[in-house]
Amino acid sequence: MTRRSAELRLDALLRTACDVIAERGLGNTRTADVAQAAGVSQALVFYHFATKERLLAQAFAYAAEQDLARLDAVVNSSASPLDKLKKILKLYAPTGRSKSWTMWIDGWSEALRVPELEKVSRRLDLRWKEALTEVIRDGVAGGAFKCEDPGGAAWRINALIDGLAVQVAVHERVISRRQLADWVRLSVSRELGVEPEQLA
Amino acid sequence: MTRRSAELRLDALLRTACDVIAERGLGNTRTADVAQAAGVSQALVFYHFATKERLLAQAFAYAAEQDLARLDAVVNSSASPLDKLKKILKLYAPTGRSKSWTMWIDGWSEALRVPELEKVSRRLDLRWKEALTEVIRDGVAGGAFKCEDPGGAAWRINALIDGLAVQVAVHERVISRRQLADWVRLSVSRELGVEPEQLA
DNA sequence: CATGTGGCTGACTGTTGCGTCAGTCATGAC
DNA sequence: GTCATGACTGACGCAACAGTCAGCCACATG
Numbered sequence A, B: 001m002t003r004r005s006a007e008l009r010l011d012a013l014l015r016t017a018c019d020v021i022a023e024r025g026l027g028n029t030r031t032a033d034v035a036q037a038a039g040v041s042q043a044l045v046f047y048h049f050a051t052k053e054r055l056l057a058q059a060f061a062y063a064a065e066q067d068l069a070r071l072d073a074v075v076n077s078s079a080s081p082l083d084k085l086k087k088i089l090k091l092y093a094p095t096g097r098s099k100s101w102t103m104w105i106d107g108w109s110e111a112l113r114v115p116e117l118e119k120v121s122r123r124l125d126l127r128w129k130e131a132l133t134e135v136i137r138d139g140v141a142g143g144a145f146k147c148e149d150p151g152g153a154a155w156r157i158n159a160l161i162d163g164l165a166v167q168v169a170v171h172e173r174v175i176s177r178r179q180l181a182d183w184v185r186l187s188v189s190r191e192l193g194v195e196p197e198q199l200a
Numbered sequence C: 001c002a003t004g005t006g007g008c009t010g011a012c013t014g015t016t017g018c019g020t021c022a023g024t025c026a027t028g029a030c
Numbered sequence D: 001g002t003c004a005t006g007a008c009t010g011a012c013g014c015a016a017c018a019g020t021c022a023g024c025c026a027c028a029t030g
Helices: A006-024 A032-038 A040-049 A052-075 A081-092 A099-111 A113-143 A150-170 A175-190 B007-026 B031-037 B042-048 B053-076 B083-094 B099-111 B115-141 B150-170 B177-192
Strands: none
Touching: A006 A032, A006 A040, A006 A052, A006 A099, A006 A175, A032 A040, A032 A052, A040 B177, A052 A113, A052 B007, A052 B099, A081 A175, A081 B177, A099 A113, A099 A150, A099 B031, A099 B042, A099 B099, A099 B150, A113 B150, A150 A175, A150 B115, A150 B150, A150 B177, A175 B053, B007 B042, B007 B053, B007 B099, B031 B042, B031 B053, B053 B083, B053 B099, B053 B150, B083 B115, B083 B150, B083 B177, B099 B150, B115 B150, B115 B177, B150 B177
């Protein structure tokens, strides 16, 4: 155990906690697990986090912020709406039994009972929808997309991906990632009046 | 405590367990909770179920079977494909912070780590898709719907509902049930070449 | 009525896992 | 050097909870 500043240690613990949560699930993560994974005494965990609940909630938020940072990078880039759309779809769609997706599915379930997690989960979900809405609006304004209700379209696209991602993440092998991507492209192309091939 | 046949008691315990699970979540349900809710000693729970895991898994399956029974009743009825479709959509879409939906969301999360629950959850999810596919095929054959890929359409419709239902169930107030229903009707109408109003 | 079967319970036990606390030790300030 | 601060830990307390067990008692059967 090398000694570190509180800030560094906190960050390292949160990072480790994310890994442990992704592997064991929010409900089955024990403080001792996180401590062990971080190579640290269990007491240290309580030195930095008052309760287990706080640790989990902060770790969850930490992971969410990382995802959102990647999203913002795309939205704030100078790419065309079509390119941004493609990048967002790529970020959002699950890759393998994605660490992120297992965490969000877990998060939804916990959020049913833990208000603090519900807040984080809601913020994350809404942010994706806003980002997508914005890109669609820009695309419509620039003539790249045709869509009467960008907000609604964004919701439907997000919901479709969520639903398909759950199936891929939870029920391995019922559909392939390729199938998921194809169906998403098809629906998006219909919503925005573009050809599916343009989204590849 | 009135004495009952094992069969009756088992059924009553499963029923009670479903209620408790819906309220407390799969992960937070204790055997003592179920016993108390059923007005029975904790030891009796273990008399009928070897382990807590088995109790929860069986309760989960029990709830799934009830849902599937309702679904089968619709599918096997003599209604027209359009009527069946409307009834399926009505069954599937969440009503309030629906007991069923909180359970399925919880189930997805648990299924990530508990193979036994994964099986039940998969069976349930696939059954809905099959039913919807069947109805769409019938509708296409009879000329009521226009759809080139009934299977794909069923998957997309189901995924959309799942995704929207999660938002309604988990993040109360971000969208209304009315909004959800409107969007589902819109997407379904596009998939099947009917007017949204016909689905009301 | 006697007797066996099986539903049922109270009172346990062992374990797990959160949280505490008294105290150690590294580091930077002076 | 010495002192103060704050990161860090081992060892423990304690409550919650899964699961056990010895035995009770209602009821069907003969």
